[in-house]
Amino acid sequence: MDTSASRAQLIADDTPARLAAKDSTLWGPAAEAEAAVRLGWVDTHERSRELVARLRELRSTLREKGLTRVVLAGMGGSSLAPEVITRTLDVPLTVLDTTDPGQILAALSNDLENTVVVVSSKSGGTVETDSHRRAFWQAFEDHGLPDIGGRFVIVTDPGSPLEATGREMGAEVILADPDVGGRYSALTAFGLVPSALAGVDIAELLDQAAEFAESITDEKDNPALALGAALASAKTVTIAPDGSGIVGLGDWAEQLIAESTGKDGLGILPVVVDGPSSPGFNGEGVVPVTVGGSAVGHLSTSGHLELAAVAVNGPLGAQFLAWELATAYAGKLIGIDPFNQPNVTESKNNTNAILEGGLPAEEPSFTEDAVEVYGGEGDTLVSALRSLVGAIGDEGYLAVMAYLDRVGDAPAEGLRDLLAAATPAPVTFGWGPRFLHSTGQFHKGGRLTGVFLQITGATPEDLDVPGKPYGFGELQAAQAAGDRQALNKRSRPLLRLHLTDRAAGIAQIVAAVKELAK
Template sequence: MIRMDTAGGLAVTTTVDASAALQTLTSAEVPAKLAAADAGLWGPDAAEEAAIRLGWIDTFTRSRSLVSTLDELRTRLRGEGLTRVVLAGMGGSSLAPEVICRTLDVPLTVLDTTDPGQVSAALAEDLAATVVVVSSKSGGTVETESIRRAYAQAFTDAGIKDVGKHFVVVTDPGSPLEQLGKAMNATVILADPNVGGRYSALTAFGLVPAALAGVNITDLLDEAAAFAASIPAEQPDNPALLLGAVLASRDTIAIADDGSGIVGLGDWAEQLIAESTGKDGKGVLPVVVESPVAPGLHGPGVLSSLVGGSKSSASGGSQLNAPDVAVNGPLGAQFLCWELATAYAGRLIGIDPFNQPNVTESKNNTKAILESGLDTETPDFTEGAIAVYGTNASTVVDALIELTGQVRSDGYLAIMAYLDREADSATAETRALLAELLQTPVTFGWGPRFLHSTGQFHKGGRPTGVFLQITGDSAADLEVPGRDYTFGGLQAAQAAGDRRALRDRQRPLLHLHLSDRDAGVAQLLAAAKELGES
């Protein structure tokens, strides 16, 4: 049986029988209550948090006030020669604008990293034409603040007199970053404080960088508004309700772009789903796969999903390779649909979809390690350019065999690379290689970016993960101005803090450190391929 629900130019098509879950939601009048921003939908323990986190339901209406402001700001910046937009942000502050600009083919440099090579490469590009959007709800995100400091120093060193005009700050009212932005003489834009970061795609966090880069954000808001009429609807023709019911039916969702327009939505949805549902030992694990034919899209317990159709009609988009669910429609509607679906799934799973109780743990570990110094660790062995920690094996191939052998049939492997996602991008090929071998879910995340998404699931979600961490020496380090650590030191501390959090939970963990990144990545890929051929 195939069911399709459509609204506002977006269609959710599925072969999954979600009738029981739909009945559970509609009999409790959940769609109407969510439309009314009822904070009690997720139980009394979640009500206080939900009461200040439901602004995303109609934020597309309030965000229209940003349109003229951002048009004027973009015109002024372009008139001053500031044509290159760099975004310094993490998690919800960076993922939505990245997918918006990738989908609409608008250039935007996203820095959600502490890798010294990646930061240095961005700093080397046309400073005179650069405006840096510094995005952080709290204003205390260490990655974002470090990049802000690096750019402020770089502008000063380049002889730029009015450094403040090269910055646009996006933050919540009353945050330390608001005061800092004003003190810098930067342009400060205040976001909606009643929207959590991962639900903020259609707030200032998603729209400011995209608009300054050249996106017509009115289209996104119109697309969301057209879809929003379906929010209180009883089934059928409530695509988000159908998607939420289907999402809660499986332990894992694999997401791929179907080639019909959307680019990179899986990375944004990964953060939304993992951080919202991965807690209390529960949750739906999101796995971003490279294409509709990539290993890992299908499998036992896996909900295969394809997304596409940035400008498609309700019936548009591809449904290659028989997915369990396809979500096709314009990007503004996609954002709202997945946010709603995640909230519905949270109700069915029985968790608070707005908190993130384990995200701060690795942050606190990082802070402690920066203050006390890295623990001394001796590798179990070194082979070529790879030092190996946490194994009884004596070769890289055997270490991978030992690790992957611990992945249960109901478990997953998480690959976590604290490297340069531009220069070391080939590292991501390990995901498909090991997914083909294991036939179980394999995720891939760039550190520290993933700490703000699947990092929550790793610690708080289903305790079935097995972990492969990859770190590497940098060819050259970079100071964090005004701090007693470097970007390389911060990156190493973040990786060590994450290892500590996983080891405290006795999660299986293999750590590979690359003394030479190019040689080490090549060696790792060769080992993964050998593993698959053995």
């Protein structure tokens, strides 16, 4: 790829300096109002320093009370950055970004006496996070633990419903920067509070970002500008770790890129893979990016350096800021507003309607051992999958959406590589409902070329959501059904596989997909 024209365009528009100055007109008149209240992330690494001493003191206070286990209840931008930070620095943090009852029950059954729960929601109305809060409060009560309110730390925007709830609970309430959108919030309270309470030195992350920020107005030595130009040249970007020691950055970048660019029928499809040797890392129309490693390129006949692969090197704090800047640059080049998310609420609204009116009646097309097959074509699991893969168009992609337990049902994630080996098309994998807060925007608002494999599972043991007329299992099923409605509305090919026995069903699907590659 030759990105020189894109870089030249950004420089001609004085984009680096204007973005550093938080110029909300960069993305055009339609985006100006949104951008005017969404550019706090450009220098939040400086303004977040006021959190350092406060969080150090709060962690000390919590540990004096014996609260040494930190659980984070959050979705999307409220959970992905803290997970990357703590995994990279090998600090224990239990992340709940699911409605799967098995995963939640496991979190509730472990060391409650020493648990503090960080409840993070920018809007303050996130249904998953509110449900987690209710479940932990009930569990603390059932175990007869004292000072329940003191076992919660609330992170939310000023004036949100969760701020009022947190104060009523007697919880510690930390207000986040309202001028930063969720997916750009890695270095705000949303990324830093759970990380610091778990034991991370957040000052070091801010220092890393501050050092990198010195480059953001430079027109020549500007890594974020180069990355943004490369992203904008792609319809699909693959992201792989390559020896940097940073763990899981691709999942965070996936949300940032997909939700920021996937709208108005446009966008960059991010595909997260395990490494540069993973199936699908390279391919026609794909820009491969490694976190770590070395860039690969050659000089074109015109003398420009054409990159075959992009390498992004640097410490974690710098990585966060670099990718955020690059995504904003790419948004300008593509011609979209990188700060709104017009289609994210659709599946949420569908879910609420289903919870009120009940799950739709559906009958499987056929059942094969532990797998019920809904929709699609074919009369065997293999033929149904073969038909779905065959429906991928020339510029299409396959998205695997697993409404399962990402800990207990972890082998399902291996389906991405297996399916990528069976088709030249890009293949993504997302855990539901977690992906609804990231790639879900691209699925519905981006390029309408996707075909979809949804996997759901039976719930051996459900868990009531305290104060609500439904359990987590029903909520999870309603979210999956609501997502199906949104995709069916767009007439996208969709195959649903429901596992009556999760372990056996996953093994069956794995075996069936292996047949496709033969």
